Amino acid sequence: MSSQNQTLRTLLQPLMQDPPHLSSYAYAPIFQLLTGHNFSKLGQQIHAHMALRGIEPNSFVGAKMVAMYASSGDLDSAIVLFDRIINPSSLLFNSIIRAYTRYGFAEKTIGSYIRMHRLGLRADNFTFPFVLKSCVHLSSRWMGKCVHGQSLRIGLEFDLYVGTSMIDMYVKCGDISDAHKLFDIMPARDVSSWNALIAGYMKDGEVNVAVDLFERMPNRNIVSWTAMISGYTQNGLAEQALDLFDEMLQEGSEVKPNWVTVMSVLPACAHSAALERGRSIHNFASRIGLNSNSSVQTALVAMYAKCGSLVDAHHCFERIHHNEKSLIAWNTMITAYASHGCGMESVLTFEDMIRAGIQPDGITFLGLLSGCSHSGLVDVGLKYFHCMSVVYSVEPRVEHYACVVDLLGRAGRLVEAMELIDQMPMQAGPSIWGALLAACRNHRNLEFAEMAAKKLFVLEPDNSGNYVLLSNMYAEVGMWEEVNNLRAILKSQGMKKSPGGSWIEVNGKAHLFLGGDTSHPQAKEIYMLLEALPEKIKAAGYIPDTSFVLHDVSEEEKEYNLTTHSEKLAIAFGLLNTSPGVVLRVTKNLRICVDCHTATKFISKIYGREIIVRDVNRFHHFKDGSCSCRDYW
DNA sequence: TTAGGGTTAG
Numbered sequence: 212m213s214s215q216n217q218t219l220r221t222l223l224q225p226l227m228q229d230p231p232h233l234s235s236y237a238y239a240p241i242f243q244l245l246t247g248h249n250f251s252k253l254g255q256q257i258h259a260h261m262a263l264r265g266i267e268p269n270s271f272v273g274a275k276m277v278a279m280y281a282s283s284g285d286l287d288s289a290i291v292l293f294d295r296i297i298n299p300s301s302l303l304f305n306s307i308i309r310a311y312t313r314y315g316f317a318e319k320t321i322g323s324y325i326r327m328h329r330l331g332l333r334a335d336n337f338t339f340p341f342v343l344k345s346c347v348h349l350s351s352r353w354m355g356k357c358v359h360g361q362s363l364r365i366g367l368e369f370d371l372y373v374g375t376s377m378i379d380m381y382v383k384c385g386d387i388s389d390a391h392k393l394f395d396i397m398p399a400r401d402v403s404s405w406n407a408l409i410a411g412y413m414k415d416g417e418v419n420v421a422v423d424l425f426e427r428m429p430n431r432n433i434v435s436w437t438a439m440i441s442g443y444t445q446n447g448l449a450e451q452a453l454d455l456f457d458e459m460l461q462e463g464s465e466v467k468p469n470w471v472t473v474m475s476v477l478p479a480c481a482h483s484a485a486l487e488r489g490r491s492i493h494n495f496a497s498r499i500g501l502n503s504n505s506s507v508q509t510a511l512v513a514m515y516a517k518c519g520s521l522v523d524a525h526h527c528f529e530r531i532h533h534n535e536k537s538l539i540a541w542n543t544m545i546t547a548y549a550s551h552g553c554g555m556e557s558v559l560t561f562e563d564m565i566r567a568g569i570q571p572d573g574i575t576f577l578g579l580l581s582g583c584s585h586s587g588l589v590d591v592g593l594k595y596f597h598c599m600s601v602v603y604s605v606e607p608r609v610e611h612y613a614c615v616v617d618l619l620g621r622a623g624r625l626v627e628a629m630e631l632i633d634q635m636p637m638q639a640g641p642s643i644w645g646a647l648l649a650a651c652r653n654h655r656n657l658e659f660a661e662m663a664a665k666k667l668f669v670l671e672p673d674n675s676g677n678y679v680l681l682s683n684m685y686a687e688v689g690m691w692e693e694v695n696n697l698r699a700i701l702k703s704q705g706m707k708k709s710p711g712g713s714w715i716e717v718n719g720k721a722h723l724f725l726g727g728d729t730s731h732p733q734a735k736e737i738y739m740l741l742e743a744l745p746e747k748i749k750a751a752g753y754i755p756d757t758s759f760v761l762h763d764v765s766e767e768e769k770e771y772n773l774t775t776h777s778e779k780l781a782i783a784f785g786l787l788n789t790s791p792g793v794v795l796r797v798t799k800n801l802r803i804c805v806d807c808h809t810a811t812k813f814i815s816k817i818y819g820r821e822i823i824v825r826d827v828n829r830f831h832h833f834k835d836g837s838c839s840c841r842d843y844w
Numbered sequence: 845t846t847a848g849g850g851t852t853a854g
Binding site: 373377827 | 845846847848849850851852853854
C-alpha cells in the first residue's frame with residue numbers, strides 16, 4: 212500500500228499546482244489507482260478539484276471514475292456522472308454496465324446495452340459477459356439467445372470470456388445441451404469453460420457426466436474442485452464430497468482452498484452428521500485464516516447445529532461480528548434453535564434480529580414458527596403468524612400455513628387446524644395435508660386422518676409413507692381388513708416402505724444400521740445387549756408401546772420387532788464402543804418412533820449417557836431419563 | 845471481464 216501511496220502522490224503533485232493546464236486525461240490513472248480500494252472520499256475530493264477548475268471529464272476519464280465510484284459502493288455517484296458525459300464511448304458503457312451488474316440491477320444492464328446499441332457503439336468482449344450475467348439474473352434464456360446471436364455477428368462468440376459466460380448463461384437458464392454444444396465447437400477453451408460446464412451437469416443432477424469432465428479436463432484449479440465438492444453436496448452425495456475434499460488437500464500446495472471451498476464442504480458434514488469431520492474442517496479453516504469470514508462462520512453454525520452440537524453452533528454465531536451478521540446468519544441460528552426444540556430461544560433470537568435492524572424474510576418465519584411448534588408455544592406462534600404480513604411485510608406462503616397446521620395439530624387443536632386449511636387463500640398442497648395427517652396420528656383422530664390421507668393419495672400417489680401411516684393407525688385399533696387393503700395397494704403399485712436406517716459416528720467413522728440389520732461385524736454383541744435391555748428397562752418402569760409395529764403379528768413378536776429398530780441398534784453399538792460418559796449422537800432417516808423414544812429415555816438413565824438423536828424433523832436430547840422435547844414432537 | 849456460494853416446514 213505504501214508504494215501505492217507514493218505513486219498517488221507523484222500523480223497528484225502536478226494537479227495541485229495552480230493553474231494546471233492539464234487535460235482531463237491526466238486524471239485517468241489516478242482514478243484507476245483508486246478503484247477497488249474503497250477510496251471514495253479521496254476520489255470525491257479529486258472529482259471536486261476537477262470541477263473547481265472547470266475540467267469536464269471526457270468519456271475515457273468518465274469510465275475510470277464510474278468504475279471507481281461503483282467499486283467503492285457509491286453507485287448513485289457513478290450513475291450521476293455517467294449521465295453527465297456528452298459523448299459516451301463503448302468503454303464508458305462497459306463501466307456502467309459492469310456497475311449495474313455488480314449491484315444486481317439486471318434490467319438497467321440490459322437497458323444500457325440496448326442504448327449502447329442504438330447509439331451505434333460496438334459491444335466488445337468486456338460487454339457481453341455482464342450482459343449475459345444479467346440475462347441469467349432475469350432468468351431469460353430468450354434474451355440470452357438474442358445476445359448470443361449478436362455476439363456471433365460481431366465475431367466474438369469464441370472469445371474465451373464471452374464463450375464461458377455464454378456456457379454459464381445456458382447452464383443457468385436450464386439448457387445444458389446448448390451449453391455443451393457451444394463448449395464442443397469452441398476452438399479454444401480454458402479451465403473456466405470446463406468449470407462452467409461441470410457446474411451445469413452437477414446442477415442437473417448428472418453427476419457422472421460432471422465426474423467424467425472433471426477427470427478429462429487438462430487443468431484444474433480451485434474452482435474446479437469446489438464445483439465438484441459443492442455438486443456432490445447438492446446431490447446428496449456427502450461422502451463423495453468429503454472424500455474429494457481430502458483428495459484435494461493431498462494434491463498439495465497446487466490448489467489452495469478458499470472460503471467458497473470450505474463453505475461448500477461443510478454442508479456435507481451436516482448432511483451426514485459427521486461432527487468430528489466438521490470440527491476438523493473448522494480447525495483447518497482456522498489454520499488457513501478463513502474462520503473470520505462471515506459466510507464460513509454461518510456455514511459453521513449450520514454444520515454444528517445439524518451435527519447436534521447447539522453449543523458450538525451458538526458459539527460460532529456469537530463470533531460473527533455484529534455488523535456482518537447477515538439475514539442468512541440470523542435465519543440459520545433461529546432455525547438451529549427450532550430444530551433442537553428450543554422455541555423460546557428462537558423467539559428471543561428473532562427479537563434480537565429485529566432490534567439489530569435486519570428485515571426478516573419468509574425463511575425467518577419458517578424457522579420461528581417451527582420453533583414455536585416444536586416447543587408447544589402455540590399462542591406465541593399464532594401471534595407471529597398473524598402479524599408477519601402486517602408488521603413485517605412478509606406474505607405467508609403455503610409453507611407457513613403448513614407450519615401453523617403443524618403448530619395447532621401438535622397441540623391437538625385439530626378442529627382449528629382444519630378451519631385454517633379452509634380459510635387458506637391458496638390451494639392446500641401435500642405439505643398441509645401431510646402436517647394434518649401427522650397430527651392426527653399423534654392424537655389418534657382416525658376420522659380426520661382418513662380425510663387427510665385421501666387427499667394425499669391423490670396429491671402424491673407414490674409416497675408410500677402416507678399409506679404406511681394410515682395403515683399403522685388402522686392397525687392400532689385392530690382394523691386389519693383396512694390394513695390389508697392398504698398393504699395390497701402398496702404391493703400392487705410396487706411401493707416399498709422406505710427402510711428405517713440410523714447411523715452413529717464413533718472415532719470419526721460412521722456406522723450405518725438398518726432395521727433388523729444383522730450384517731454388522733459386531734451384530735452378535737449388539738443383539739445380546741438389546742435382548743437384555745427390555746428386562747433391564749422394564750424394571751425401571753418401561754412399558755413397550757407396540758402400537759407402532761405395522762404387522763399383524765403377536766404381541767411378543769411385535770416387541771421383538773421393536774428391539775431391532777435401527778436407532779436402537781445404533782445406540783447399542785455406541786454403548787459398546789465408547790467409554791462411559793461419551794455423548795452418543797445418532798441420526799435417523801425417518802421419524803423416531805414412540806417406543807424408541809421411551810426406551811431411549813430409560814437407556815439414558817440406566818447407562819448414565821447423554822444421547823442425541825436427530826430424526827428427519829428435529830433433535831432429541833436424552834438425559835437422565837427425559838428428552839429435551841418433553842415428549843412433544 | 846468469465847467459472848465455484850452458506851439459511852427452508854412436515
